[in-house]
Amino acid sequence: MATEADYTLDKGDGGRTVLRLKGPYLLSTIANVDRGLRKLDDDIDVIDLAEVSEIDTVGAWFACTLARNHSASIENASERADRLLTAVGESANSTDISAPRLPLLTRAPEAMGEKVFEAGHGIVRVVGFFGQILAGVASLIRHPRRFRHRAMVHQFESVGVNALPIIGLMSFLIGIVIAQQGAVQLQAFGAEALTVNLVGRITLRELGVLMTAIMVAGRSGSAFAAQIGTMKLTEEIDAMRTIGISPVEVLVIPRLVACVFMMILLGFYASCMAIIGGAVVSDVMLGIPFWTFLMRIHEVVPAHDVWVGMIKAPVFGLIVGMSGCYQGMQVRGNSEEVGLRTTKAVVQAIFTVIVLDAFFAVFFTGIGWG
Structure with missing residues (x-):
């Protein structure tokens, strides 16, 4: 049984590109494959979890993120992995983490107005x-x-x-x-x-x-x-x-x-x-x-x-x-x-x-x- 997380990328049946995740996909073991998987440019059709020995919430989130980014399906997940994938998938949110940056012509007057407003409150204090x-x-x-x-x-x-x-x-x-x-x-x-x-x-x-x-x-x-x-x-x-x-x-x-x-x-x-x-x-x-x-x-x-x-x-x-x-x-x-x-x-x-x-x-x- 593998002690470190790993993966392979190959062609499966029907010419589909299959990403096979192997070993334990845990918080403590996923670091060594994180960068490599993030840099994958190939189109992925299927993410196969058959050879994943252990998985936690971080591993499930990682698999869900890969599937979402590549529009791929997840197959051969164990019962525990399926429960974690479902829970993580339900908590997914597409909302932007940061607010959109306003145009300069809007941003500059707004910043100046905030400074003036703060100065007014400062004078009162x-x-x-x-x-x-x-x-x-x-x-x-x-x-x-x-x-x-x-x-x-x-x-x-x-x-x-x-x-x-x-x-x-x-x-x-x-x-x-x-x-x-x-x-x-x-x-x-x-x-x-x-x-x-x-x-x-x-x-x-x-x-x-x-x-x-x-x-x-x-x-x-x-x-x-x-x-x-x-x-x-x-x-x-x-x-x-x-x-x-x-x-x-x-x-x-x-x-x-x-x-x-x-x-x-x-x-x-x-x-x-x-x-x-x-x-x-x-x-x-x-x-x-x-x-x-x-x-x-x-x-x-x-x-x-x-x-x-x-x-x-x-x-x-x-x-x-x-x-x-x-x-x-x-x-x-x-x-x-x-x-x-x-x-x-x-x-x-x-x-x-x-x-x-x-x-x-x-x-x-x-x-x-x-």
Whole structure:
């Protein structure tokens, strides 16, 4: 008796093409003949099961599929094989597994409409989340003892203190790049002394706060989404609600407060480090003494440039914190969702910060702070 599934193809009586299946046609033995039988191009009139020693549901389905594809009949099936073939045949379904692909002219507008629809629902959910935050703040104002001071201090350390090295290094290098590239271009006009103006204004007004917000979004915003998302999966947030603790008050508000206040300090710190980097390059390349560069910054940079940066900083911090916490609270289902929501939190925060920065640039220019 054969121990592996096999088959032969020959001519039978009346010139009919007969496919003879041999051996056990079971889930464990059918793999070695599966590809060969699927590639058969010859017309088959009869599938003969006389030499099939054993058969299970998979083998019966395989025989039925062959018979259907080649419009062949099945003969010499045993009593067990006949019962399985009948059961499998009755469960056959010719319905397409996947929906037909729509034409491009239909598919593209439909996809765009779905995106717009999802964006509308997303805006409604974000507004609702912001409302929850306002309600939580009002509740904490009425009951200040419920505010988690230790959690806020921990977030101050995580968002602010621990970020000082990377933000300082990044800002220092950005200041070097701005001063070096600016000096190269300004030297062509004999105006390399204006490198001080370039570095001072662009860092204090724009790049210092903007690059800090991007770094905080990638570092702390992603951490917020991952931490809160993991707590959602492990049902810790549901447990908080069960015992009467508001997740917004415990998890969201301390993180938002830390982001808002630390963005002001980190933005100013980043601007100072960028100016120091520019001063170093100017001392080396342009012959402008280090301390002279710093004193010139005080003379050429108007005070309102500093205020522009400081006004934008808390708004950017609020956006980064809200994005991370919101996406973390939206986690559903499985651990893969944590990664997806973390990515969305970073992308959403950076995109919104850049859009708001463009708005602020137009607004402050319009009020005479250009």
